Amino acid sequence: MLSPLLATAGFPDARVGPGPEMTAEDAISLRPFGSPGLYVTGLQDAPPEVLRAVGEVAASHFGWRELQRDRDRLRDVYDRTFQFQGTLLPDGTLVDANETLLAFAGTRRANVLGRPLWNAPWWEQTAQNVESLHSAFRQAASGVFFRQNLVMIGENSALARVDFSLTPIVGDGGVVEMIALEGRDITDHLRILGEVEVAHAFLGAILENVQDGIVACDAAGQLTVFNGTAREWHGQEPDETQSGAWSQRYRLYESDGVTLLPSERIPLFRALRGEVLKNQEMMILSDQGLPHSVLASGGPLHSASGEPLGAVVAMHDVTERKLTEKRLRHDALHDRLTGLPNRTVLYSLLEKCIARFQRRPDQSYAVLFLDLDNFKNVNDAFGHVMGDRLLLEVAARLNHSVRRTDTVARLGGDEFAVLLDSPCDANQVMRVITRINQEMGAPFNLLGQEVYVTTSIGAALGDEHYRHVEEPLRDADTAMYRAKHAGKNSAQLFDRDMHAAVLKRLNTERELREAIGRGELVLHYQPVVCLTDGSCCGFEALVRWQHPVRGLLAPSEFIGLAEETGLIAPLGMWVLREGARQLRAWHQHGQLAHLSLAVNISGQQLRETARTDQRLIDFDFPPGLELEVTESTLIDAPEAVENLHALSRLGVPLSLDDFGTGFASLAAVQRHPISTLKLDRSFIAPLPSGTRQRAIVASVLTLALHLNLRVIAEGLETPEQVQAVTEMGCRYGQGFLFSRPVTADEAAKYALTHPPVTPRTIPLAL
Template sequence: MPPRPEKESELLNELQRPLQADSSGHESLPLLSARAALHAAERERDERLELWQRTSQFQAVLSPDGTLLELNERTLQAVQRPADELLGRPVWEAPWWPEGGREAQEVRGAALRAGAGEFTQLGLQATGPDGQLVAVDLSFTPVRAPAPDTAGTPVWRVIVEGREVTGYVAAAREAQLARVALESLLENVQDGIVACDSAGNLTVFNRVSREMHGLGSAPVPPSEWSRYYDLYEVDGVTPLSQERIPLFRALQGEQVRDVEMVIAPRGLPRRIVRASGGPMLGPDGERLGAVVAMHDVTAQKHAEDRLRHDVLHDRLTGLPNRALLGSLLEKTMQRFERDPAHPYAVLFLDLDDFKNVNDAYGHLTGDRLLLETAARLKDAVRRTDTVARMGGDEFAVLLDAPCDEVNARRVAERLQRAMLRPFRLQREEVRITTSIGLATASRAYRRLEEPLRDADTAMYAAKRSGKNRTVLFEPHMHEQALARVDTERQLRVALREKQFALHYQPVMHLASGRCVGFEALLRWQHPQRGLLTPGAFLDVAERSGLIVPLGAWVLREAQRQLQEWQAAPELSGLFVSVNLSAQQLGVEAGTPGDLLTMTFPPGLHLEITEHSLADTPEALRAMRALHRRGVPLMLDDFGTGFASLSAAQRFPVGTLKIDRSFVSFLPGDARQTAIVASVVTLARHLELNVVAEGVETPEQARSAQALGCGFAQGFLFSRPVPAAAAAAFARAHPLGEDRPFGGRGT
């Protein structure tokens, strides 16, 4: 700033006083002092002018009416105009204000207010020498004239100071934009973000965080947060202490990684979050605060829980499945190993004839029955026991805490009583019985599959002994099971190595004694055990599914033998019958063993039992398809089924074979005789052949013939014999030209 004018005036007035010399002619001391003061003032003024000219700020001196009186060099350099073009003009008419803008008016107002004694500041734009707009900050400072009394003293000058702030403005704007962008990002990110300063005061609590805590958009003082929510460990039960809160841990300098906790807003669903974060440090390492990000994993955790539940539970009934039962059983066995005073038991249950329900009512109805079964089983056991579904219509029960054989039998009785109540299916009452196998705790059990295996073995023993009963496992059952497994293995080898053969038992015409055909009966030429009849292996073949390929082999071999016999004129009229299993009739269309894809030469008859038809309703459809192709069908073991007379009417059969259980009582038993007579009468009306099976004595043969049976087979005539012996027998009992074996099925 230039030297103050009032000081200069005082100095000049002093110098104009008359100079007084002393008697020696030298200047007086006052004169010397005045000159020294004048020089000092001039130096001070020059120094201030130098500083004023070279300052980095824009500076100007205005009169109170806003006229430019002085401009420093920094201002002249900036505008690149000579001083004489600018001085004497109102400051608002200076050329550096943008044309048509508001800047000139704002400067005019500020200058006049300063001229009236008011300090004023402005931030506005000015035009640089290159025509670019720059941002400047200006201050207008009024300087009052010296006067003894300051009251009402007019403004003598206005000092204008300014600086270019373009870079600062740009930086501030960028900072503002960055802050807005950061705030927008924090508000819209899908994770909860919380941050605090070094004192622990929250500085960031974004939208998702507020939602997680159930706080909404309204600000909530930190001191009142506990009124709105609680924090728990991941178990959802243990309260989370302050030392365990992730933000507090981060504030203490800890790097928090994937820490799970539960946020429980009061009155709102709980949230499970996974938090990660750490301290915020300044450039010099000072701790500025902490920040934590929280990811909501509630849906993921629920999905994981559902997945774990699905992995360990049956999808239909919701009961524990085999895997979960195995885990529980393993722990129970370990406890029993430590403390034999806590025995356990395993029940294995199978619904008897459940397939009939599926076949009669459909699988949806079958599923409803399984659901009802699961509910009944759960109601019948103790709370400490576990009911599991093993698959299909098989269930298991782990009796625990503790359970000996006596208690296990009581539970089994309750289960069977519960199952005896009729089920209501499609407005009909259906009764389903249950076969149960029971295995009790034993120190001999080392692997969890052993008690399950033994209970399963006992269950099959219950089925074989008549169903709807409970059987306790005994060691010999396991030996029998091992024998069945070994038989199955050997059956597979026998099929591969062709160890089977067919023997043939003749069917005789009782009136003439002629041989009209043969029933083909399977034999296994076992390499160690010799010749085996079906009783030694057929049950294993049925249970293992090997009956289908084995039955297919029987059909092919019987066809081959029949065609060989038919090539001989004296044997050309014979028939050969082959027994079919229910599984063969139920083979899926187009798969290996499908009967409807096979060829059947004339004279080949197929035998099916009533029991197979009852167990496999699909068999009726297959039988009708075979009948349409002209394949003769026989109903074997007639009289042993649940609805023999009805079966004879409904099924497209041409021959009834009366079971040996009726024939064996002939003659003499009035009841059995009446049954056979009724069958023969029925067959005569239906135009069916009747064959009496198991005829072993001449008296039985004469009685059967007297009752109207036209044909018979049994040991009286011949045991089953190989093909060559059968052909010799047929030649010894020639059929001749007559063909007595007729009926609607031939």
């Protein structure tokens, strides 16, 4: 194709071709004319435009332009690759370097080509570095691949860690013809790896030291994480490896600690199935440790692209919280001292018994109410600590006295209750009471001393009328108080009459509170007579209750109730004020100016120190007003005795009522400011024939005379009794023989008709 073209152009001898055959001295290179590697002869005298045209045609004919374009593309790839690329001759001379390497070093190709590898500008020129590079080159030149992380100097003298390698290229004869240099800046990669390593160590430390148990598995269900807390709960040593399924190696239970956890309920398996768990409760048991109650939360793990990676579960130990909740539930339902069920438990069980009895009357039950007799004395003698120990022993004995189906509960203080479950009748109740009394009959050992404690027991059998738990407990309590009043250390079975009596008592208490304010109380007066002349020298004030329905009530109908309910203090103060008013009114009558008046006061009144309107020490006593106290007052609280002496210092006369029926003696009377003894009617009634009683009365009168005490004989009903006490030296008396208690007007008439033989002034004491 070229020869005809050249001949037409006037150059028939010209030839074009590549390679060695065109090495004649007259060969002209067509490279400048666009045909590298091609030469032409016979055109030495041709103008440039002819050579250019020949070059273009020749390049097209031989496909040289395509080769050039391929070469340029490969070079571009070589220069743009992210790795450092270079070529060495077998003597270590750099003959090529790509743009990536040149850009890293901040230099040009002309500055590095033809220089030995170890003299390249990207190496720190220290003896150690130069020696290392020589060693690396020698290894590659010997045909052995070399790879190592080296430090290189980049642009602006920045140091970088580079993954560096030398690859020998061996020719057909087995001789290394050249060496390929490759490198990659791994500074950021190593930094990231370091950060990842630190993060991994940090995460590992957290996992190993966190108080929660952490378990994780891969997508196949194999355990990959089992932290220190989890190992501790499962009874593992720290160096034991984990493999296999969680459920196959360890004992996992439901929250009850009894039911084995099925595979589909195991938290890690649920999370692996894609479930998100929150606070699933379960229990972990190990052979070496205690069971652990845990709350498990977790879910599946996915990659950024959504690919499943496995699952993770965190377990929070709630063992202590569960134990605390259990203790709180126990404490809420049991007495803290004795451990017995408390009132709440008793009410719940009793409620079920009542409901069951309504459905099945043959399923009877009974309630016992127990109170320790004189338990306060134990506390006073030995202290509350010993009192608590006694209660513990009582609880144990009560539990030992009943059946397993029965329930012993402590209601508070020294009060206990027993619920006797079906079958239960009156005979069964008495058998249980007998066993309780036998158990309680043995002495208790307190501080080495034997102490006997008895119980008062009330019992109420199940009844169709009972609808609420308060009703059988109320009736058992009522029966218990009946037993206590009957002499303690006894038992009573409730009957309906007891309930009626209680209701009557409650009504009486309510009415008595209202009676004090409504003016229903009145005073009657019984004369005190001088036995030598029959004159009236004074009166004893006796309270009566003018009930709007029941009529006039004697003190025996309400005084005891007033003592028990605390009404005796306001009632007694009313009597004292009314008696003082009446005495002042009598003293305004000239013929009654000699009269005195005795008013009974209670121990509660003597102990009152808080309310000024109730304190006796602040009362305005008129002349002739005398206070009567009972013998029990002399051994009552210290403040009562102190108030007695304070009243005596104010000049208030004090009489000892019902002398001989209590615990006082004449020696005790001598230690207290008593001026008058009132000899109880029980000593007077047998007279005059009672020899023993005569001797007692005579002895009292003789000793009272020596102690300068005046004696009044109570309960005189016959002239013979008056003669008997008069002969023994008693000068004063009172009784039905002279007059029953009468109203104030009738009392004044009696005093006027029985005046003193010789006019007298108001005595200091009767």
